[in-house]
Amino acid sequence: MTQTTRTVLVVEDDPTINQALTDRFAAEGFTVVRAVDGPTALTEAARHTPDVVVLDLMLPGLDGLEVCRRLQAERPVPILMLTAKTDETDILVGLAAGADDYVTKPFRMREVVARVQALLRRVERAAELADSRLPVLTVGDLRIDSSARRVRVAGREVHLTPLEFDLLTALAERPGAVRGREALMTEVWGWADAHGTRTLDSHVKALRAKIGAERVRTVHGVGYALEAGR
Incomplete structure (x- = not known):
């Protein structure tokens, strides 16, 4: 049986990190949509309805927290937050805005991919459990x-x-x-x-x-x- 291709929206203003994430997810079989600022992220999310979002918190135009809130208000979607901040208060604010999980910078690419795959499994499992x-x-x-x-x-x-x-x-x-x-x-x-x-x-x-x-x-x-x- 052919596995359905998942779409990931990568939102990161650092071009090196953005490209690295894009290459890694593409190698893992994902369809990758990219954005480098907040407004573009919202536009691309509306256009492509991604299955999961990898979202940096520090973005130009519109910060990651506001992007997260708007995405979740429009259509619930699993979001992995990328943050350079390790303060617990900052992380809690991100989770309260609708992020499902977080990874602190610097991170390993395999860890980001593993967490995204886990978030997708969680969505599938939640749907199965809802029936029971x-x-x-x-x-x-x-x-x-x-x-x-x-x-x-x-x-x-x-x-x-x-x-x-x-x-x-x-x-x-x-x-x-x-x-x-x-x-x-x-x-x-x-x-x-x-x-x-x-x-x-x-x-x-x-x-x-x-x-x-x-x-x-x-x-x-x-x-x-x-x-x-x-």
Whole structure:
């Protein structure tokens, strides 16, 4: 069976990095669309509807955070963020804007490709799991509508990114039970490694900020559990 060709949008203003990413993804069998600034990225995304986006945060014309927000508002798409910033606050802002994962510069090309492939597997897995999940999950005053992918906390709708929603759903399926970090990474992201657990921790912090910090309990050295809240 012939595998469907995936389209990746590479958004990077550094010409050397842009070309290197383009060459590597093309060698991996991707159709590659390129952009070197924010406005062009939005135009190319509308024109080609990419399956995944590799997005630098520092861009001319329109920064990567705004590009990320606009892309996700138009059509949910997995986004890998490239950042030279390692400060946790900056990373959380990027995840809150709708990025699914991040890689800090300098990076290895094989790592970027591996993360993009993992994001694509996650999208496929999320679609498969949606068919087997209960249409509505309720944990205390937290209500998760799996079919509409909407979340309400005490009657108030809360906007979650696609990955935040999948992470919350994974925790909500076994409320009160501690889910191991690697198990969560494998279920939600489709892979698990040392860097991945940092990605998980960042998403948990972003999720806590939206649904209430007390709802996601940390079990040090093990993982996380979703509680009913107060």
